Amino acid sequence: MIFRQLVLHNFGPYVGKQTIDLTPGTEGETRPIILFGGMNGGGKTTLMDAIRLALYGQRAQCSTRGNLSYSDFLSQCVNRHTPLGERTQIELVFQHIEDDRLIDLQIIRHWTKSPKDGKDTLGIFEEDYWKNDYLTNTWDEYIENLLPLGISNLFLFDGEQVKELAEQEIPPPAVVGSIKFLLGLELAERLAVDLDILVRRKRKKWANAKELADLDEMEVKMNQYREELDAAKQDLSSLKNALDRAETAQREAYFKYISEGGKIAAERTTLEHEKRRLEGKIERSRQLLVELSSSSLPLALIEPLLHQMEEQSDRETKQYQAKNAQDLVKQRGDRLLQYIEEIKVNSKQLAKIKAFLEEEDRQLHEAIGSDEDIWLHLDEETRDRLSILLQKELPDFVNFGDETLKTLYQVELDLDNKEREIAAAPSPEIYEQLQQAVNETQADLVKATANYERGQRRCNEAEAKIEALKKDLADYANTALEREQDEHLIRASAKVQHTLKLFKERLTLKKLNKLEIEITECFRYLLHKSDLVHRVAIATDSFALSLYDNQGQPVPKHRLSAGEKQLLAIAFLWGLARVSGRQLPVAIDTPLGRLDSSHRHNLIERYFPSASHQVLLLSTDTEIGKKEVSLLREQGSIAREYLLKYDPKKRQTTVKEGYFWNED
Amino acid sequence: MEPPIKQIKLSQTAKDQLTKLKRYTKIDQWNIICRWAFCRSLAEPSIPSPIPIPADSNVEMSWRVFGGDLSEILLAALKQRCQNDGLGCDRETLATQFRLHLHRGIGYLAGDPDLKKIEDLIALATHTEKPDRLRKTKK
Numbered sequence: 001m002i003f004r005q006l007v008l009h010n011f012g013p014y015v016g017k018q019t020i021d022l023t024p025g026t027e028g029e030t031r032p033i034i035l036f037g038g039m040n041g042g043g044k045t046t047l048m049d050a051i052r053l054a055l056y057g058q059r060a061q062c063s064t065r066g067n068l069s070y071s072d073f074l075s076q077c078v079n080r081h082t083p084l085g086e087r088t089q090i091e092l093v094f095q096h097i098e099d100d101r102l103i104d105l106q107i108i109r110h111w112t113k114s115p116k117d118g119k120d121t122l123g124i125f126e127e128d129y130w131k132n133d134y135l136t137n138t139w140d141e142y143i144e145n146l147l148p149l150g151i152s153n154l155f156l157f158d159g160e161q162v163k164e165l166a167e168q169e170i171p172p173p174a175v176v177g178s179i180k181f182l183l184g185l186e187l188a189e190r191l192a193v194d195l196d197i198l199v200r201r202k203r204k205k206w207a208n209a210k211e212l213a214d215l216d217e218m219e220v221k222m223n224q225y226r227e228e229l230d231a232a233k234q235d236l237s238s239l240k241n242a243l244d245r246a247e248t249a250q251r252e253a254y255f256k257y258i259s260e261g262g263k264i265a266a267e268r269t270t271l272e273h274e275k276r277r278l279e280g281k282i283e284r285s286r287q288l289l290v291e292l293s294s295s296s297l298p299l300a301l302i303e304p305l306l307h308q309m310e311e312q313s314d315r316e317t318k319q320y321q322a323k324n325a326q327d328l329v330k331q332r333g334d335r336l337l338q339y340i341e342e343i344k345v346n347s348k349q350l351a352k353i354k355a356f357l358e359e360e361d362r363q364l365h366e367a368i369g370s371d372e373d374i375w376l377h378l379d380e381e382t383r384d385r386l387s388i389l390l391q392k393e394l395p396d397f398v399n400f401g402d403e404t405l406k407t408l409y410q411v412e413l414d415l416d417n418k419e420r421e422i423a424a425a426p427s428p429e430i431y432e433q434l435q436q437a438v439n440e441t442q443a444d445l446v447k448a449t450a451n452y453e454r455g456q457r458r459c460n461e462a463e464a465k466i467e468a469l470k471k472d473l474a475d476y477a478n479t480a481l482e483r484e485q486d487e488h489l490i491r492a493s494a495k496v497q498h499t500l501k502l503f504k505e506r507l508t509l510k511k512l513n514k515l516e517i518e519i520t521e522c523f524r525y526l527l528h529k530s531d532l533v534h535r536v537a538i539a540t541d542s543f544a545l546s547l548y549d550n551q552g553q554p555v556p557k558h559r560l561s562a563g564e565k566q567l568l569a570i571a572f573l574w575g576l577a578r579v580s581g582r583q584l585p586v587a588i589d590t591p592l593g594r595l596d597s598s599h600r601h602n603l604i605e606r607y608f609p610s611a612s613h614q615v616l617l618l619s620t621d622t623e624i625g626k627k628e629v630s631l632l633r634e635q636g637s638i639a640r641e642y643l644l645k646y647d648p649k650k651r652q653t654t655v656k657e658g659y660f661w662n663e664d
Numbered sequence: 665m666e667p668p669i670k671q672i673k674l675s676q677t678a679k680d681q682l683t684k685l686k687r688y689t690k691i692d693q694w695n696i697i698c699r700w701a702f703c704r705s706l707a708e709p710s711i712p713s714p715i716p717i718p719a720d721s722n723v724e725m726s727w728r729v730f731g732g733d734l735s736e737i738l739l740a741a742l743k744q745r746c747q748n749d750g751l752g753c754d755r756e757t758l759a760t761q762f763r764l765h766l767h768r769g770i771g772y773l774a775g776d777p778d779l780k781k782i783e784d785l786i787a788l789a790t791h792t793e794k795p796d797r798l799r800k801t802k803k
Contacts, residue, residue, distance in 0.1 A: 289782040294696045296734055298703035300789040302741055305706060309744045375753045376743060382736040401790040408783050409795050
């Protein structure tokens with residue numbers, strides 16, 4: 001990582017736009033040092049603050065911030081001569097390698113006297129300076145990967161910090177944190193903490209989880225449910241049979257009802273119809289008989305009497321005729337007697353003839369009979385009627401009546417047969433019985449269906465129970481597995497913690513060994529009394545430094561001079577930077593305050609050029625004086641020189657190229 | 665020939681019996697049943713008992729209505745019967761005998777247990793044999 005350019009707008013004592021090119025080295029040579037010259041209060045520290053602020057914003061640990069809130073600090077950083085409407089702005093361009101590619105990033109922060117929301121506005125611009133919103137939003141995370149805040153103090157440090165580090169027995173917490181971070185100890189520690197958290201969470205989870213159900217119990221239950229299911233299934237099959245039977249019975253009953261009931265109904269209809277027909281016929285015959293009854297038929301009852309009447313009538317007629325003939329015969333006898341008298345027949349003969357005729361008359365009269373025998377007195381018409389009656393009318397009527405009666409009797413017999421047939425035919429009761437059978441089988445069917453459904457339900461319930469139990473078992477398996485895993489994890493974690501502790505210790509030892517060696521090397525390199533310290537040891541817990549001489553005897557820290565302490569601090573920082581293995585720029589603010597010329601020389605000659613690939617060196621004219629500048633220039637390690645020129649009247653600083661004595 | 669009675673008035677008993685017969689035979693005219701009753705009695709050889717017969721019903725008909733076109737024959741038959749019975753043919757006798765025969769005939773017909781239908785009446789004249797089965801099954 002290389003800082004390329006710093007641009008300040010109305011920041012602190014810097015008025016207007018001040019652009020500082022920070023690019024180190026020119027081609028070929030390594031010229032890491034960017035030298036800033038400035039008197040006290042000239043704005044050297046402000047320059048450091050600007051870099052910190054640009055990188056970390058709100059999180060930056062700036063020298064002048066103290067306990068100020070960020071917005072107050074921002075307000076304080078605004079130059080008092082800032083023209084209205086102009087804003088305070090810091091731009092830092094740096095170069096770093098990402099994905100095997102060298103890229104430029106530009107950080108721009110700007111704000112005004114009264115920062116809105118108490119914050120600055122950040123913009124990250126990439127490569128050709130187009131804004132990268134994603135980077136802008138995740139800047140804090142991004143920069144933490146590049147140059148973590150925790151170690152920034154080891155790379156961007158000022159004399160104060162060095163002094164502090166030099167004078168205290170134990171390094172300040174910020175430095176301790178940085179050291180741990182640098183040494184990679186933080187990772188192991190965080191891992192241990194995270195592991196603790198994980199274990200605690202798992203413990204909590206299982207503390208709340210109820211005791212697992214007993215597997216044996218579940219097995220028993222499962223068997224019980226299976227038995228239930230089997231029983232239910234058996235029941236169901238028998239119920240199914242019953243249902244089938246009921247269905248068949250119902251179907252048969254219904255079929256019978258339809259076919260036989262229908263036949264009966266049809267037969268009955270025919271029979272009834274026939275019966276009605278016969279009854280009608282009988283009715284008609286009777287009608288005929290009623291009509292016949294009004295004829296002369298009753299006379300058939302007295303047929304003998306009628307015959308008698310006819311005979312009597314004949315007799316009477318004959319008598320009547322005989323009477324008429326008798327008169328005529330008498331007249332003829334009289335006339336005969338008269339004639340005989342005329343022809344003079346003897347009287348004796350005449351008397352004989354007279355007697356004969358009288359005898360004839362008497363006999364005839366006797367033959368005719370008396371008038372008393374005539375009493376019927378039928379007239380001609382009645383006689384004819386009687387004759388017709390006897391000879392034709394009555395026999396005809398009798399015949400007709402006889403035939404009609406015979407027919408009637410036959411029909412009545414038929415009707416009787418029909419009625420017997422109807423009586424013999426299946427009665428409506430049978431029909432009802434059939435219907436009743438249908439109803440009964442229907443009821444049976446309904447009952448069987450209900451039973452079957454109940455059985456089915458029981459089956460389903462048992463199956464559902466089994467399913468639930470199976471699920472429970474599966475859950476049980478999963479839970480048990482998970483629990484076992486977790487328990488394993490908990491068990492293992494203790495071991496891991498232990499291992500981690502060991503790892504941490506070993507790592508610390510290893511790293512600290514390395515650090516010790518580096519620091520010792522650096523310290524001895526910078527120190528002109530090279531026999532003073534043989535070995536630097538670092539306490540593993542507090543990171544306190546202790547020194548040992550050639551004989552292996554500890555050298556108490558207070559025996560070191562202030563300059564030596566400062567050198568030790570610088571060596572400490574240098575060593576740390578070297579151990580960290582990170583290619584980061586180093587900014588050093590007035591580090592030479594209390595050093596003698598020999599040590600200064602060492603520092604300038606040995607430390608600054610090789611502290612990093614980019615070293616921002618901020619110095620007063622006494623620290624890096626004419627001699628020192630010459631030395632550095634001769635070494636060819638200075639890339640750029642700037643003079644921070646402070647105008648006390650305007651209370652403004654301007655940045656100019658060159659160093660002190662350049663004008664001379 | 666002059667009828668012996670101009671108006672025939674029946675007894676209440678006879679009327680009741682005739683009503684029953686009318687119901688049985690479905691013959692709805694009094695005179696027709698009366699003709700049958702009269703013939704029925706004439707057919708009986710015995711002489712009707714000379715009993716007093718009240719004329720206490722409202723059923724009344726003329727001889728002409730009674731006899732219809734058989735009036736002459738029926739009268740002659742009555743005469744014949746009276747003559748046969750040796751009662752003579754005077755008006756008085758004929759009238760009496762007619763009432764007796766008529767009421768006796770009505771009684772015979774109404775009292776006949778076998779006479780339930782018109783066919784039973786007709787069968788009296790035709791002598792048609794009724795099948796046994798019918799006889800038995802009839803109530």
